[in-house]
Amino acid sequence: MFFVLSKVLWFLAAPSNLLLLLVLAGAGLGLRWPHLGFGTCAAAGLMLLVGGVSPLASLVFGPLENRFPEFRDDGAPVAGIVVLGGAVETGLSSARDQLVVNDAGERMIALGDLARRHPQAVVVFSGGSGRLTGDGAVSESAIVRRHAASLGVSPERITYEDRSRNTRENAAFSAELVKPKPGQRWLLVTSAWHMPRAMGCFRKAGFAATAYPVDYRTGPGAVALHSTAGDGLFELDVAVREWLGLVAYRASGYTETVFPGP
Template identity: 50%
Template sequence: MFFVLSKVIWFLLAPSNLLALLIAFGLLLAALTHLRHSGLVLAGIACAGLFVFGMTPLASLFLRTLEGRFPIAEPLTGAIDGIVILGGAQDPDASIGLGQPVLNESAERLVVGRALARRFPDARVLLSGGSGALTGSDTSEARAGALMLESLGLDPARILIEERSRNTHENAVFSRDMVQPQEGETWLLVTSAFHMPRSIGVFREAGFAVLPYPVDFRTIGHEGSLRGFSTISDGLRRFDLAMHEYVGLVAYRLTGRTDVLFPAPQAATVRDGTY
């Protein structure tokens, strides 16, 4: 039920969808009721929102706060027992159908994950992700990711596939159940930097201690977060991305999937070294 509700509610709350719905509602009020002035004001405010959120640096500033929350876990001086790579880096239907990887903007999850697997040849590699689609596709993101890693030369015997999870909370719970991490083991978590706060929160709540290894940064430094957008669609896409995480953080806190609203770094120890 949570999964279905989260998809429906987000469809309505996604800033780009919400602004479009408000414009349509305002115009309908103006055309079909005696509230013409109110309807036009509402539509005008929503139109202004399209420009503010779509062309100003506001979206990047929101995203930068998320991306700067967890630094990359370097230097990694100790042994690494496993690497968890969350799904979302490719189009699973196209990848399975074509028999070759079809990557998206989050491709670094798999590319950097493969580099880490080469760097730590004894580490197990867990790909976590089923299908996040509400309807239609049931193609596993993790299985498509495995094809990608195998095409990059990773031994299939090292790959573990967790393909039941449909959201970040299930990523954590099902990954924990699959590998049953032992005390003293060190696992890396590879996901997009903007997604790391929510991911760390649910992994902690699930009792799976991981070290954050954020990738797929969308804002680079002060200058990168203050630059506007050349098209409204680009800015709205980034604003949707940031708001999805903030709404997710609130929803996960309210439902007990994390124990804090905005997870922060904690001191962690890597065997034979420190982080």
């Protein structure tokens, strides 16, 4: 139920969708109350412009991305590496018979790089299908298994967790699959902005991991304008979704704190 509700409610709550719905609502109101309708359209249009072009998205992203520091290799042995799904376009990958990644593709780059640098480590890819209609859906794990060689990794080298649909399940199913031992160092690879929620879920699952953030969207302290409103609104949607996800996960008991930190 949580999975389905999160998908439906997010469609309505995403800033880009919500503001477009306000524009449509204003147009409808304008048929009877012209001043109210025009005011609603103008306000929503202004918010679309501010959200899309201004540095707002960078300001919302910053605390998420900077919560966990970049990984610095201190030479300690690495027992395993867990890479979270979310970077693979399963439909396009199946249709084009090649690995197609989205804007979080750095997760897959890190998988290949870390597997090469730590040849003795266990490599886990955790990714099922995030589609609401799971029947016949291809999991991310199935695509990665099929195209792992393109990352420079033998498909047999990777342990695949293919049931998870969200971050909580990533953590719970990965812990169940590999049963990490106390004192082992496991690297957790996901987008920097997603790392607080991911680490909170892994801690809740009893899986002690070291953050390995990738896929940064902002520079250190950087606040920049966006060249197109589409770029800014996309980034704002991602950041707002993550903040809402942190609150929802804490309220559901999936994490111990609203904003997990180091």
